[in-house]
Amino acid sequence: MNAVDTSLEAPAIADWRNYPVSAGLATLRPSAERLDAVWSDGRVSPFHHQWLRDNCPCSRCVYSVTREQLLEIVDVAEDLHPQRTRIDDQGHLLIDWQDGHHSRYHPGWLRAHAYDDASRAERHAQRPQSRLWNAKLNEQLPLFDYQAVMEDERALLDWLLAVRDIGLTQVRGVPTAPGSLQAIAQRISFIRESNFGVLFNVQSKADADSNAYTAFNLPLHSDLPTRELQPGLQFLHCLVNDAVGGESIFVDGFSIAEALRQEAPEDFRTLCEMPVEFRNKDRHSDYRCLAPIIALDAYGAVSEIRIANFLRGPFDVAAQQMPLLYRAYRHFQALTRDPRFRVIRRLDAGQLWCFDNRRTLHARNAFDPASGARHFQGCYVDRDELLSRIHVLQR
Incomplete structure (x- = not known):
């Protein structure tokens, strides 16, 4: 994995929750409209370029005080695509976009929000469930x-x-x-x-x-x-x-x-x-x-x-x-x-x-x-x- 020039990157802003890393990023498979992330447990999660750009956590895209989004996706090109992608030494996904923007994604956050079928089913199963009751x-x-x-x-x-x-x-x-x-x-x-x-x-x-x-x-x-x-x-x-x-x-x-x-x-x-x-x-x-x-x-x-x-x-x-x-x-x-x-x-x-x-x-x-x-x-x-x-x- 190549080292990244951190001077080009704004620090990622986490939201108020913690995201443990249940599986690390192993490899990346780029394609025309998306980036497929292959995890260490074999799961493959597709991430479309617009979704990744929409969810950039840097301080230009998210206000560090409120942790609310500043970016509106309509303000970036619809055909925006990465110029370069890699995984850094800490396991983060790094993307250099062709318009000069830089994004850094925590692997735990990515896994928690992945939208492949297995990840969505996993999240659905973890949703709170009402416990039905009767006279007992x-x-x-x-x-x-x-x-x-x-x-x-x-x-x-x-x-x-x-x-x-x-x-x-x-x-x-x-x-x-x-x-x-x-x-x-x-x-x-x-x-x-x-x-x-x-x-x-x-x-x-x-x-x-x-x-x-x-x-x-x-x-x-x-x-x-x-x-x-x-x-x-x-x-x-x-x-x-x-x-x-x-x-x-x-x-x-x-x-x-x-x-x-x-x-x-x-x-x-x-x-x-x-x-x-x-x-x-x-x-x-x-x-x-x-x-x-x-x-x-x-x-x-x-x-x-x-x-x-x-x-x-x-x-x-x-x-x-x-x-x-x-x-x-x-x-x-x-x-x-x-x-x-x-x-x-x-x-x-x-x-x-x-x-x-x-x-x-x-x-x-x-x-x-x-x-x-x-x-x-x-x-x-x-x-x-x-x-x-x-x-x-x-x-």
């Missing part, structure tokens, strides 16, 4: 200690991973003073404010602006399906619970959706494709959102459930589709009532639920407000904040 979670509920989560980064990460992958957790030993919820929610990030406030009080009251603030039975639902972006995480913290009734009920909406996909693919497809309007209105606000009940991500996996029967507007689809939508909707609702999917727990003072509101549907049995005090506080944190916090902790 009653015996396997993820439990966490408040003090540990507040003081220890490892305990915090364990909790957040459970929230991400399972979508339902309980934290115990939480102080019961009003407002205590704010501190643990902010261990993740800032709280998402809504028309119900930063922290909202879940109590029975005469002038309720939501069925949640009554003593009624509250059927399974996601919160704020009336918003374009439903809150990602919901916290419910019990300050006092001396009333008879009011047990919490949860089902894994992703499990329900997958059961529907297996048992009735047409119904599943209907709920993925036909939009439903949800409405939330009071004297001072009027929120509406039209969206399907089941949303899929770019890989075809279920990524969101949007449902609250008490906030649903009349169905508005073509006449020939109306029977299909009702059949699918009834099927979904029936599955949420199936005991095999339901987790039922009473929340006591000093305990809180933290769950994925866009996945885990929650409900509450009716309670008797005359039998004792019942006061919960709640708040929301967006799912993006959870994922960001996990990434930073894992770094």
Whole structure:
């Protein structure tokens, strides 16, 4: 390998993550439109010239402070190609472009972003996977200690991973003073404010602006399906619970959706494709959102459930589709009532639920407000904040 004149090269700027070298660059095979990298384990990764130039990490192409890209690919020639390529003594790929620009790529970074079939399949297999659950979670509920989560980064990460992958957790030993919820929610990030406030009080009251603030039975639902972006995480913290009734009920909406996909693919497809309007209105606000009940991500996996029967507007689809939508909707609702999917727990003072509101549907049995005090506080944190916090902790 030839030595490189480092005076010609700006130092490479890494992003905030680390990229271990699982396999080194062995040889390079140039062609008209791309450079094929042969790795020490035999894998061959094609890198097109435009992709390589687009991802140059030098200080002219990436701002060293923010580590965000400066280069726009339209500003380089479409037929740009390397004048010279080689592997340096540290195993980096070096490219001298025909316009005089110089690029240096770390082998770990290249391997982590390679787009040959094997590398893409490897990355896909490493993506976080939702762990579907049913009524058996009653015996396997993820439990966490408040003090540990507040003081220890490892305990915090364990909790957040459970929230991400399972979508339902309980934290115990939480102080019961009003407002205590704010501190643990902010261990993740800032709280998402809504028309119900930063922290909202879940109590029975005469002038309720939501069925949640009554003593009624509250059927399974996601919160704020009336918003374009439903809150990602919901916290419910019990300050006092001396009333008879009011047990919490949860089902894994992703499990329900997958059961529907297996048992009735047409119904599943209907709920993925036909939009439903949800409405939330009071004297001072009027929120509406039209969206399907089941949303899929770019890989075809279920990524969101949007449902609250008490906030649903009349169905508005073509006449020939109306029977299909009702059949699918009834099927979904029936599955949420199936005991095999339901987790039922009473929340006591000093305990809180933290769950994925866009996945885990929650409900509450009716309670008797005359039998004792019942006061919960709640708040929301967006799912993006959870994922960001996990990434930073894992770094």
